Amino acid sequence: MVNNNKTRIVVGLSGGVDSSAAASLLLNQGYDVIGITLKVWPQDCVARAEDKCCGPQAVMDARSVAHNLGIPYYLVDESKEFQRDVIDYFAAEYKAGRTPNPCVMCNEKLKFGNLITRARRLGAEYVATGHYARLEQRNGRTVMLRGRDARKDQTYFLFSLGQEQLAHMKFPLGDLKKNETRDIARCGNLRTADKQESQEICFVPDKDYKKFLTTTGLVEEHKGEIVNTQGQVLGHHDGIEFYTIGQRKGLGLSTSAPLYVVGLEPETNRVLVGDGELLLRDEFQIERCNWIPFDHPTKPVEVTAAIRYNHPGAEATVIPGNDGRATVRLREPQRAITPGQACVFYQNDLVLGGGWIMRN
Numbered sequence: 001m002v003n004n005n006k007t008r009i010v011v012g013l014s015g016g017v018d019s020s021a022a023a024s025l026l027l028n029q030g031y032d033v034i035g036i037t038l039k040v041w042p043q044d045c046v047a048r049a050e051d052k053c054c055g056p057q058a059v060m061d062a063r064s065v066a067h068n069l070g071i072p073y074y075l076v077d078e079s080k081e082f083q084r085d086v087i088d089y090f091a092a093e094y095k096a097g098r099t100p101n102p103c104v105m106c107n108e109k110l111k112f113g114n115l116i117t118r119a120r121r122l123g124a125e126y127v128a129t130g131h132y133a134r135l136e137q138r139n140g141r142t143v144m145l146r147g148r149d150a151r152k153d154q155t156y157f158l159f160s161l162g163q164e165q166l167a168h169m170k171f172p173l174g175d176l177k178k179n180e181t182r183d184i185a186r187c188g189n190l191r192t193a194d195k196q197e198s199q200e201i202c203f204v205p206d207k208d209y210k211k212f213l214t215t216t217g218l219v220e221e222h223k224g225e226i227v228n229t230q231g232q233v234l235g236h237h238d239g240i241e242f243y244t245i246g247q248r249k250g251l252g253l254s255t256s257a258p259l260y261v262v263g264l265e266p267e268t269n270r271v272l273v274g275d276g277e278l279l280l281r282d283e284f285q286i287e288r289c290n291w292i293p294f295d296h297p298t299k300p301v302e303v304t305a306a307i308r309y310n311h312p313g314a315e316a317t318v319i320p321g322n323d324g325r326a327t328v329r330l331r332e333p334q335r336a337i338t339p340g341q342a343c344v345f346y347q348n349d350l351v352l353g354g355g356w357i358m359r360n
Contacts, residue, residue, distance in 0.1 A: 008032040009126040009170065010119035012111055013065060013073070015058025018130025020065045020192040021184040022172040026128060027069055034122055035066040035073040038110060040082035041203065064191050076118060078110055085109040087203060091218035094209075094241035097264035097359060098340025102201055103157045112158075112165045119168075126170050130181075133158055134174035134349075135166060142166035143293045144351040149177040156309045159344040159354040160290045210242045224269035226251065229262070229278070237271050240264045246279055246336030263360075264339075280333040286343050286355030287325045293352060296320060303345035303352055305330065307337050318345060326355060 011023040013035040027033045037059055059075060066073035086102050086109070093100035111129060119127045131154045132147030142163060147153040161169075173181055185193035204212045213219040221238040228234055235253050237243065247261040251273065260279055263272035291297065297320050304313040305328055314334050319327040328343060337357060344354035 006030065006032045007126070008034065008122070008124040009128055010034045010036050010115065010122060010124045012115055012127065012129045013037050013062035014130065015061040015065075015192065015195075016130065016197065017182055017185050017190075017192045017195050018132075018173060019062075020130070020188075020190045021176075021181045022128055022130040023065065023069055023071065024184055024188045024190065025172040026170070027071065033069070033071045034119075034124060035062065035069075035071050036115065036118060037062045037073075037075050038078045038082075038115065039075055040078050040086070040106075040110065061192050061195065068188065068190055078114055081110060081114060082106070087216075087218070091213060091241075093340045094213065095219065095266065096340075097240055097266040099244045099338045100340050101157075101342050102203075104160055104342055107157055108160045112161055112169060116165060116168055126168050128170040128172055130173055131158065131171050132173055132176075133171045133351075135169065135171060138293065141293060142169075145174075146346070146349040146351065147171075147173070148175045152178050155351045156306055156342065156344050159292075159342060159351060160288075161292075162290065163292075166292070210238075213241060222269065224271065226253065226271045226273055228259075229272065229274045234259075234273065240266055240269060240271055243271050245338040260336075276335075279336045281337050282330045282333040284328055284337050284343075284360075285321075285325060285358040286328060287323075287358050289320075289324050289326050289353060289355035291353040293350065296324075301345070301352065303347060306344045306346065306354075307334055307357070308341050313346060316345075324355070325358075 009026055009031045011019060011026060011033055013019045013023060023033055023035060063073055086106050089105055090100045090102050116127050132149055132152040133155045134145040134147060136143050136145060144155055144158060146155050182193055214221060219239060219241045224237055225233050226235040226237055243261050243264060245261055248258055251259065253259060259273040260276050261271060262274040262278040265272065301318045303316055303318055305316040306313045315331040317329045321327060339357050339359040341357050342354050343357050345352040
């Protein structure tokens with residue numbers, strides 16, 4: 001259905017096929033489309049992120065797409081905000097013995113935080129991106145549902161968005177499959193149509209977190225002990241920041257049975273290792289909960305809980321607490337429930353919200 005009201009909408013152009021196709025779809029639906037790319041990379045990230053979503057090649061691709069579509073295009077410098085809200089957070093979480101999720105934070109603070117503010121200054125009513133998710137209006141609220149393409153669903157990374165943000169967002173690709181998205185880009189003769197996807201964190205494209213944290217000076221190596229659950233010292237490490245719950249490789253230990261990281265103690269600078277069975281848990285705490293279809297519940301809620309991206313989900317009961325916290329009780333124990341990661345709640349395709357997994 002064509003929109004003849006010429007409602008103005010800002011599309012976040014990342015330089016990939018998804019956001020390109022989203023802009024093309026909205027233009028064909030009659031919207032007054034403006035393209036914006038957020039320049040988020042600090043200068044020392046440019047070489048590492050040349051062809052990633054925060055790199056110069058992405059800007060060139062986004063600019064080309066906007067030119068082909070005949071829409072205005074702006075490049076907005078958000079590098080200071082990205083450093084503060086994403087990279088500094090990334091390092092601080094590792095220092096605190098947690099494993100960060102920078103993509104969720106980038107969505108909340110920049111893509112659907114600062115970008116909405118920028119859009120309003122341009123007279124735009126909505127912001128759109130190429131995320132695979134769906135939005136509906138129910139009982140006076142904007143609710144989020146999984147994308148139709150289960151393999152591409154990205155609602156896990158969007159759970160922390162509030163009603164004020166959701167009310168001004170659109171996800172044009174929510175009902176599409178990836179091959180359909182590429183077809184739209186090909187029909188528009190967009191240079192991103194066959195561009196490969198990046199599965200990496202944009203500012204750490206080689207996946208070497210230790211190298212990134214140390215070469216940028218965000219973390220200095222500091223030796224500590226690797227101990228078992230009885231407190232016996234088995235080896236040494238260069239910093240708890242370089243380990244995560246469930247890790248087996250890279251421990252530098254020679255043992256008869258496999259050992260895994262089962263705990264991180266920033267207070268003592270110790271890495272705790274143990275048998276794989278110790279990674280199984282059926283209850284944990286979360287904080288900074290965000291609920292989408294309703295305000296903070298007062299009674300337990302039955303959900304399917306995803307404890308990490310691409311986790312198939314586990315049946316659970318969420319027991320609300322105070323100060324934005326809750327207890328998650330799983331029907332079946334799950335492996336490597338990792339502090340710092342998001343736990344997102346679903347009921348079928350409906351996204352209820354979620355929270356951040358706390359340390360024991």
